Amino acid sequence: MIEPLILRKDAAQAAALFARTTGGETVYRPLSEEEFYQTFIRSTDTVTKINVCEKEGDTVLGFASGCINAGKAVGYITMIVVDRAHRRDGLGTRLLAALETALHKAAPIQSYEITFFNPVNLTWIVPGTPGHDHPNAPGIDVASDGYLFFKNNGYLDTVYQNSFYQPLAGFAIKPKIQARIDGLREHDLAVGYYDKERHFGMEELFDDLGSELWKTEILGNIAREDGGDPVIIAHHNGKAVGFTGPIHVQESGRGYFAGIGIHSDYRAYGLGSVLFSVLCRSLKEIGASYMTLFTGETNPARYIYQSAGFKIVKTWADMEKKIK
Ligand SMILES: CC(C)(COP(=O)(O)OP(=O)(O)OC[C@H]1O[C@@H](n2cnc3c(N)ncnc32)[C@H](O)[C@@H]1OP(=O)(O)O)[C@@H](O)C(=O)NCCC(=O)NCCS
Structure with a gap:
């Protein structure tokens, strides 16, 4: 019964x-x-x-x-x-x-x-x-x-x-992505850690991205008294136009991943792949041994993860x- x-x-x-x-x-x-x-x-x-x-x-x-x-x-x-x-x-x-x-x-x-x-x-x-x-x-x-x-x-x-996975021990930024990073300067774009003294426009970025979840997590993180965990951004003369992070290592050795987003006006520069590779390198540097994440089957973000060497290890319905 x-x-x-x-x-x-x-x-x-x-x-x-x-x-x-x-x-x-x-x-x-x-x-x-x-x-x-x-x-x-x-x-x-x-x-x-x-x-x-x-x-x-x-x-x-x-x-x-x-x-x-x-x-x-x-x-x-x-x-x-x-x-x-x-x-x-x-x-x-x-x-x-x-x-x-x-x-x-x-x-x-x-x-x-x-x-x-x-x-x-x-x-x-x-x-x-x-x-x-x-x-x-x-x-x-x-x-x-x-x-x-x-x-x-x-x-x-x-x-x-699809769930994606990559061990980070052997991770290195691919030459193609490095070339893209080097070329950003021509467009007054750059990638680096968010610094509240030098960068602005974070709220506007999250409004454009339309995710309350990201907005709460990332803005909450950077507002922390201790400055929060580092957040990686792409910026245009100081204006935030993309984000990923915050970076920290979880107890299991997993590099944390909250998300990645590029402002809708700045999607033509390959910034997503750049930010993602920089994220992997930063996580490796602070001691992460692997990363996992998932995204929808038809979400073009999959090409970002695959171009950074990630493999699909499980499909869920x-x-x-x-x-x-
Ligand atoms: C999934 C699970 C709960 C099914 O329990 P069950 O008591 O065998 O299910 P039922 O007898 O009610 O099966 C109903 C129908 O589902 C389908 N089905 C169940 N198991 C199947 C299998 N291994 N392969 C193909 N079809 C299956 C069949 O159509 C079946 O009807 P049939 O036996 O007349 O052909 C059981 O296999 C299980 O405990 N698996 C491990 C835990 C798990 O994976 N849970 C799912 C995660 S939420």
């Missing part, structure tokens, strides 16, 4: 079930019981988590986890796992249906989605690397059984996301089922 997954002892078993899929069947980083509880079960002020499980006696055979983000008419599907010995017997389908019903009951949602907008982020490990991880799985791995499972349960692909 399917029931809510709320008991701590069931959470421990569900965490173990989840851990058994990692490192092969799925690429997620395993979670301790406490991390599992915090990630899948504990709601916050804005995110309501909903879980269901199937038990045989006291043994958890499978679970499904989702959430609702206040103000969004979407039920996010975060995770579903069925014990290997009980697969292909309809249990996954029943768990998913129970989760969908519970999500629908909890809020007036219009669709169920598997997407990077899900506020619950799952860390995953790039296969074949020494634990190099990325803090968010932006959809369902198209190479996993789960992908076909969702397709066969009425979910449609909406967009694809975002999926949706509309509620009729």
Whole structure:
């Protein structure tokens, strides 16, 4: 019988079930019981988590986890796992249906989605690397059984996301990019670290780029009392016309990446590739051992990453089922 997954002892078993899929069947980083509880079960002020499980006696055979983000008419599907010995017997389908019903009951949602907008982020490990991880799985791995499972349960692909990876030990700016950097002077353009004494126009840049997320993060960073982490900009006689950074190394050795953006009036100079390569070099210099990032299948930013030597290491599908 399917029931809510709320008991701590069931959470421990569900965490173990989840851990058994990692490192092969799925690429997620395993979670301790406490991390599992915090990630899948504990709601916050804005995110309501909903879980269901199937038990045989006291043994958890499978679970499904989702959430609702206040103000969004979407039920996010975060995770579903069925014990290997009980697969292909309809249990996954029943768990998913129970989760969908519970999500629908909890809020007036219009669709169920598997997407990077899900506020619950799952860390995953790039296969074949020494634990190099990325803090968010932006959809369902198209190479996993789960992908076909969702397709066969009425979910449609909406967009694809590609994850890019590069170890930084051997990174060097390519001659073609260096030539481009050298040629910027002709246009009174230059690339370097943002300096509030010499540069201006950051707000206007973020208004042009239209991302509140970037604006909040980057302007918040440069307003910090300690000056914040370095931000790399492209500028035209001092006016900021592009950004990337802020640069810092995460505990895992990953070079942090918030984003990259070029003002719409300055997109003809190849500044995106320049900024990105300078970012990689700066991250390497401050001790980052690798970088990961993802972008949409059709986003031209992919050429920037590929021209800097990054490889696609995973493709994810975002999926949706509309509620009729
Ligand atoms: C995905 C998962 C939960 C499916 O559980 P399940 O109980 O086997 O699913 P069901 O029996 O309800 O399958 C329903 C349908 O999905 C499709 N499906 C499920 N697994 C499939 C597979 N390995 N290959 C192809 N189709 C598959 C089939 O159409 C199936 O119907 P059928 O058996 O009549 O052909 C299970 O494989 C699992 O735990 N995988 C590891 C964790 C994971 O990757 N989760 C997804 C991340 S969110």
